[in-house]
Each structure stands twice: as C-alpha cells, then as structure tokens.
Amino acid sequence: MLNIIIFGAPGSGKGTQSEYLIKKYNLAHISTGDVLRAEMKNGTELGKLAEGYISKGQLVPDDVVIGMLGNVLDSKKDVAGVVFDGFPRTLPQSEALDSLLKDRGQEVSIVVSLEVEEPELIDRLIKRGQQSGRSDDNLETIKSRLDVYRDQTSPLKEHYKNTGKLASIKGVGTIEEIFDLISEAVDRVK
Numbered sequence: 001m002l003n004i005i006i007f008g009a010p011g012s013g014k015g016t017q018s019e020y021l022i023k024k025y026n027l028a029h030i031s032t033g034d035v036l037r038a039e040m041k042n043g044t045e046l047g048k049l050a051e052g053y054i055s056k057g058q059l060v061p062d063d064v065v066i067g068m069l070g071n072v073l074d075s076k077k078d079v080a081g082v083v084f085d086g087f088p089r090t091l092p093q094s095e096a097l098d099s100l101l102k103d104r105g106q107e108v109s110i111v112v113s114l115e116v117e118e119p120e121l122i123d124r125l126i127k128r129g130q131q132s133g134r135s136d137d138n139l140e141t142i143k144s145r146l147d148v149y150r151d152q153t154s155p156l157k158e159h160y161k162n163t164g165k166l167a168s169i170k171g172v173g174t175i176e177e178i179f180d181l182i183s184e185a186v187d188r189v190k
Contacts, residue, residue: 001106002027002081002190005088005097007156008114009149010142011121011128012171013178017114018085020179025186028076031085032065035072054136057144059089059152066096073100081109089153094160110189111160112182114171118146165189 002025006014015031022029036054039047046068050060069087076082088094101107116124122142129137136145160166167185171178 005111011124012114028079116171
C-alpha cells in the first residue's frame, strides 16, 4: 500500500494537496482535523475534549488522536493506500503510526513536507478564516498554532529525513505546480 504523510505548518496547503493525491493515486484520506471537527460538531465527549485544546491553539493529546486513528485506519482496508493529513505531529505520534502500520504489514512510503514562510502562512490562514468562518483562524490562535508547530512538530522533519522518507516541497506557486513536484517525489517511491 502507498501510505503518504503530508506534512507542513497550518496553512501550508496540506488539505488541498491531499485532495489531488487522493484523486491521482486512488487513496483514502485520513485528516485528524476533519475527524476532530466532526466530533466537535456532533458534540461528542471526544469533540468537547478536543475543542478545549483546539480553541487555545494546542494539540489534542496523543492518546486521544492515536485511538481515533486506529479505528479510522481499520475502516480503510480496501484502498490503494492512505494520505495522512495533519498526522503525525509529534515524535511519539510518528512512532505510534509506525507501530499501527507495522501491525497491519505496512509502513510509511513517503513524507511530503510543504515548505511555506510564516508571513505567507499567516496571510493564508487569515483569509481562510474570513471565507470559512473557522473560529481557529484568527491572528492570536494562528500565532499560537505556528509556535506549537515550530516547537513540537518541526522535529519530525529531521526524524523522517534520517529515515530517507522526507521529500521537502516548496509550497508556494500554483496548486498545480506544487502538485507536480509532489507527484514526482511520490512516483519515485511507488
């Protein structure tokens, strides 16, 4: 199976590029953000717990996310692979994902890291918040989310670089230009 992690700061284009990957390679999509937002919208206990963290720009605790991911992954058995969008975000989550995949006879195929400068990220997220009404796309929360990303998530780049699975992609340009670069990297590991 083709298991792709799409990685990058909030606003880097992970969701958009995931959609393209899904169509081109016939993959399933696992977005922890989408799953968590659905839980929040439905008012579940998990959703209420997650909302408390997300509204402050913090990450949802690993045990909550990992438990949810195992269930979602098991429901995606009859696909050519999976795009993990927004997961893992920490080294313990990457180890847990490796373990979940290994238990299923699989592994991470490639990690696509979308590289975008912070001023561009802030601009994109402010615009997204204005268009979508997402409450977590305001300047204070955006800055907090970028700090969390820098402190907790960016070390994953070094981890995946050391495994030889990291493909750093410039995340600025047209959607199609960026996707062409991603496709070249994915095609090398298929």
